[in-house]
Amino acid sequence: MGAHRPGRPDTASVPAPATDGIGRRRFLGYVVAASTLTVAAPLGETLLAPTEAAAAAGAVPSAPGPAEIYDLNDMLTHAALPTANLITIRIDTDGTASFALPRAEVGQGITTSSAMLIAEELDLPLERIRVTLADARPELLFNQVTGGSNTTISTYTPIRVAAAVARGRLLRAAALELGEVVDTLTAKAGVITSTVSGKSLSYGELAQKAASVATGQVSVTLKEPADFKVIGTARGRIDALAAVTGRKKFAMDVQVPDALPTMVCRPPTINGTVRSVGNLDEVRAMPGITDAVRISKGVAVRGRTFGQCIDAVRALEVAWAPGTAQDASDDSIRSELRKAELPLAALDLLTKSVDARFTFHFASNSALETNCAIADVREDSAEIWASLKTPIVAQEEIALKLGLPVTAVKVHVTEGGGSFGRKLFHDAAAEAAEISKAMGKPVKLMWHRTDDFRQGRAHPMSTSRVRATYALGQVLTYDQRHTSVATDFGHGVGEIITAEAARLPVGDLTFSETIFTLTQQTPYNFGVVTQLLSETDKGFNTGSMRNIYSPNVRCAQELVVDELAKRMGKDPYPFRRAFLKDERARAVLDKVAEVGEWGRSMPAGTAQGIAIHPEYHAYVAVLAEIDCRPETTGREIPDAYTGPRVTKVVCAVDVGLAVNPRGLQAQMMGGIMDGIAITLSSGLHLAGGHFLEGSWDNYFYTRQWNTPPELEIVVMPPTTETPGGAGELAVAGAMAAVACAYGRATGTMPTTFPLNHGEPLGFEPLPTTPPIPASPTDGLSRAF
Numbered sequence: 001m002g003a004h005r006p007g008r009p010d011t012a013s014v015p016a017p018a019t020d021g022i023g024r025r026r027f028l029g030y031v032v033a034a035s036t037l038t039v040a041a042p043l044g045e046t047l048l049a050p051t052e053a054a055a056a057a058g059a060v061p062s063a064p065g066p067a068e069i070y071d072l073n074d075m076l077t078h079a080a081l082p083t084a085n086l087i088t089i090r091i092d093t094d095g096t097a098s099f100a101l102p103r104a105e106v107g108q109g110i111t112t113s114s115a116m117l118i119a120e121e122l123d124l125p126l127e128r129i130r131v132t133l134a135d136a137r138p139e140l141l142f143n144q145v146t147g148g149s150n151t152t153i154s155t156y157t158p159i160r161v162a163a164a165v166a167r168g169r170l171l172r173a174a175a176l177e178l179g180e181v182v183d184t185l186t187a188k189a190g191v192i193t194s195t196v197s198g199k200s201l202s203y204g205e206l207a208q209k210a211a212s213v214a215t216g217q218v219s220v221t222l223k224e225p226a227d228f229k230v231i232g233t234a235r236g237r238i239d240a241l242a243a244v245t246g247r248k249k250f251a252m253d254v255q256v257p258d259a260l261p262t263m264v265c266r267p268p269t270i271n272g273t274v275r276s277v278g279n280l281d282e283v284r285a286m287p288g289i290t291d292a293v294r295i296s297k298g299v300a301v302r303g304r305t306f307g308q309c310i311d312a313v314r315a316l317e318v319a320w321a322p323g324t325a326q327d328a329s330d331d332s333i334r335s336e337l338r339k340a341e342l343p344l345a346a347l348d349l350l351t352k353s354v355d356a357r358f359t360f361h362f363a364s365n366s367a368l369e370t371n372c373a374i375a376d377v378r379e380d381s382a383e384i385w386a387s388l389k390t391p392i393v394a395q396e397e398i399a400l401k402l403g404l405p406v407t408a409v410k411v412h413v414t415e416g417g418g419s420f421g422r423k424l425f426h427d428a429a430a431e432a433a434e435i436s437k438a439m440g441k442p443v444k445l446m447w448h449r450t451d452d453f454r455q456g457r458a459h460p461m462s463t464s465r466v467r468a469t470y471a472l473g474q475v476l477t478y479d480q481r482h483t484s485v486a487t488d489f490g491h492g493v494g495e496i497i498t499a500e501a502a503r504l505p506v507g508d509l510t511f512s513e514t515i516f517t518l519t520q521q522t523p524y525n526f527g528v529v530t531q532l533l534s535e536t537d538k539g540f541n542t543g544s545m546r547n548i549y550s551p552n553v554r555c556a557q558e559l560v561v562d563e564l565a566k567r568m569g570k571d572p573y574p575f576r577r578a579f580l581k582d583e584r585a586r587a588v589l590d591k592v593a594e595v596g597e598w599g600r601s602m603p604a605g606t607a608q609g610i611a612i613h614p615e616y617h618a619y620v621a622v623l624a625e626i627d628c629r630p631e632t633t634g635r636e637i638p639d640a641y642t643g644p645r646v647t648k649v650v651c652a653v654d655v656g657l658a659v660n661p662r663g664l665q666a667q668m669m670g671g672i673m674d675g676i677a678i679t680l681s682s683g684l685h686l687a688g689g690h691f692l693e694g695s696w697d698n699y700f701y702t703r704q705w706n707t708p709p710e711l712e713i714v715v716m717p718p719t720t721e722t723p724g725g726a727g728e729l730a731v732a733g734a735m736a737a738v739a740c741a742y743g744r745a746t747g748t749m750p751t752t753f754p755l756n757h758g759e760p761l762g763f764e765p766l767p768t769t770p771p772i773p774a775s776p777t778d779g780l781s782r783a784f
Contacts, residue, residue, distance in 0.1 A: 026220065027157070027161045027220055027221075028042060029164065030215060030216070030218070031169060031217075031218055033214050034212070036211050037173075038091075039089050039090075039165040041085060041158040041159070041162040060527040062526055062527060062529045063529075065521045066517050068521050070518070071521075076150040079141075086139060087100075087155075087159075091203055092204070092207055093205075095190050096128045097124055097130065101131055102137060102143060104133065104389045104419070105415050106146075106419035107417070107419075109667070111237075112236075112239070115129040116230050117659065120223065120229065121164040124203065135411060135412050144392050144494055145392075145491075147421070148519075152659055153722070157222075160223075164221070165220050169212075173209040174192040176209070190202060232657065232658060233660075234661045249415065250415055251372045251387055253414075259442035260443065261446065262443040263310060263312075263445070264297065264435075264447070266451050266454075267297075267320045268320060269325065269688070270325040270690055271323040274319075274321070277294060277318050278318070279315070282315075283312050286308070286312050288304035289308060290304070290441070292316075293438045310448070313448075323690075327689050328689050329687050337359075339536075340536040345479050350471065353467055354467070354564055356751065357466075358463060358751050359751065360462045361684065362459065363682055364699060366682070367418035367422050368417045370447045371427060372446040374432060375429065381410075382398065382409045382410070382433055382437075384398065388429060389491070390491045391426075392495045397426070397496060397499070401430065401434070411429070421544035422545075424491040424544060425543055450766060453695070453699060454693075457488070459542070461484070466479070466481075475525075475527060475579065478522060478527065479529075480531045480557065482534070482552070482553055486542065487535070488542045517533075519549060523580055523581055523585050523613075547728040547732050550615060550728070554736050555739050558736035559740060559750070562609075562740050576589060582614070584719055585612055585619045605629035606628065607625070607742075609624050609737045609744060610622070610737055610740065611736035613729065613730075616728075617725065621652045621733065622650070624648070625710075625741060643756045644680060644745070644755065646706060647709060648709070649676075649734065650713075651711075651713045653714070653729065655723055656719055656720035656722055656723055661715045665715060667726050668713045668726075674730075675734025677701045677702040678754060685757070700754075735753075739753070
């Protein structure tokens with residue numbers, strides 16, 4: 001993958017003293033009645049008002065946008081507070097601590113960071129903490145949704161409080177057992193020792209003695225950041241060994257008696273429906289096939305192996321009805337988006353302006369693990385296994401469709417092989433439940449990769465129209481009108497009420513507008529700033545992809561910033577620096593400019609780009625170098641991509657307090673690769689009502705050949721006592737930096753993304769079924 005310097009040791013180690021002067025705090029936690037010590041915390045972190053940063057000298061100050069005052073992350077954090085007391089930590093007699101995390105682990109490393117929080121306050125080695133994923137728990141309401149880079153922020157204090165309560169109870173039990181006062185005892189590595197007698201007791205020995213017969217509140221004091229020994233230190237993932245040895249359990253690894261492989265024959269166009277099946281009985285008689293049934297979205301087959309299921313799907317003769325995007329193409333959708341664009345403010349004749357319109361094509365979430373789930377539906381109960389970011393919604397909606405009470409449906413959350421927003425929806429789980437009910441048997445459903453690309457959820461196509469006016473060295477206005485194919489927020493914020501509200505004819509736009517307003521901001525003092533969203537066309541299966549709207553919105557903004565700098569005769573780096581609102585943003589920008597040697601001499605056809613992105617109380621700056629020379633971009637590549645190459649990336653990230661700097665670096669690395677991909681090569685081509693991409697060999701995600709040989713990620717020293725969001729942060733910054741580098745290398749601002757989108761395709765599309773017949777009797781089609 002090339003050289004990777006993971007950051008300077010002085011910037012990614014033990015946190016420096018906090019700068020916000022919060023000081024020590026006491027919290028009320030719970031001791032829960034149980035056979036061994038079980039504890040919980042009723043309160044989450046109180047939101048702190050952001051510190052005011054002085055406006056850049058000379059810049060026309062901009063009023064804070066809504067997302068700068070209260071953002072999506074704040075909303076999710078506050079929604080989780082009322083049920084934090086229902087999340088518990090248990091100390092077992094073997095001396096381990098067990099914690100069922102009510103979030104989804106999909107590769108982002110939250111099981112490790114959560115374990116680190118427990119280890120810190122409990123004084124227990126990391127390897128003795130067992131973090132599992134909680135089943136769907138409707139009583140948690142809004143406290144079991146994984147999204148918006150919110151997990152660490154919303155659980156940071158509750159987990160620490162619970163662990164501190166456990167430590168206090170263990171010390172108290174040890175004092176009673178040893179006949180000494182608590183102040184003479186010390187806890188270290190899961191053992192409590194008396195400084196007077198030297199006697200010691202392990203946590204395991206005290207687990208039952210510290211248990212309570214009644215639930216009650218206790219007061220605890222959390223550790224000061226200066227005393228941290230775990231939080232803020234670079235740690236390897238607790239699941240790393242299981243991952244590299246193949247022992248991690250994903251949905252398809254779960255063994256459920258009689259749950260046999262199952263696949264679905266799907267329509268040739270998006271959301272087509274079955275008119276008739278010509279040979280269902282013949283397919284049922286094929287080798288290994290046990291069942292074949294019509295379902296709402298196709299024809300399901302169940303067999304002894306997935307290979308037999310694929311053979312059966314290919315053999316099916318299905319007449320299909322048109323889908324919801326019939327005959328749609330990139331051009332037709334672009335035309336719809338143009339018509340739906342909201343107007344920009346009128347120009348002032350006394351000012352100059354930069355006007356630009358950008359197009360961002362459909363993109364795939366591209367999780368390595370395809371859609372899959374296991375379902376065992378019986379007459380009076382159901383049990384589901386799947387990687388789910390909103391398991392409560394899944395449980396409640398599946399129960400509704402099956403006609404069962406919610407309590408009769410168990411939903412188990414498995415680890416996921418990637419998500420990037422895809423697993424906010426429970427499509428596979430709901431489909432598996434429908435199939436299991438229809439067949440009367442347990443099923444192990446897996447989507448074919450081609451189905452994921454062509455019938456799965458995609459990041460919607462959008463345009464962004466931007467106008468910035470300037471005069472006398474100042475930017476006076478910045479207006480952005482983002483127009484998008486509708487983003488489905490049918491998962492709500494984690495439970496069925498908001499999920500259903502988001503699907504209402506007006507509710508969906510209201511939901512989208514809310515999310516857009518709570519996530520989009522500009523870090524610059526550009527006078528009067530407006531950023532508005534408009535949506536159109538609901539015929540597609542869409543969903544949030546990493547960063548939701550931010551990569552496209554930020555990319556457009558940063559390209560316009562480069563153009564403003566050019567027209568005003570300024571260098572892009574000091575130009576940005578002069579207009580930034582916040583010192584934290586200025587610090588990360590300065591860092592990448594320093595480490596990346598901004599302005600160094602480079603050959604013609606190559607260039608640097610620089611960009612900044614603030615989101616969820618965190619900041620990232622990215623410097624990227626690109627090579628657009630024909631002699632280096634035209635050489636033969638195994639999977640046909642011959643476009644520009646990113647040769648170097650430097651990233652500086654400030655998340656306030658990084659719980660695990662090594663995990664943060666990994667998050668930034670993945671985000672950078674995503675940003676490179678959606679800028680240069682990763683997009684879906686829409687033609688004839690379906691996407692042409694159908695496999696990894698023609699969806700050009702960032703591969704080894706386009707991973708920057710030089711990659712450095714710098715984790716900034718702590719700037720706050722609490723963590724900010726990190727999971728999505730680098731995507732927008734990297735996309736914008738690479739786009740800006742391309743513009744400077746070629747002398748032309750790019751306006752269509754990905755850059756390689758268009759003709760020729762660069763690949764031969766996988767075959768689709770023949771055209772949809774005009775009537776139910778006009779021909780039959782075959783899948784795959």
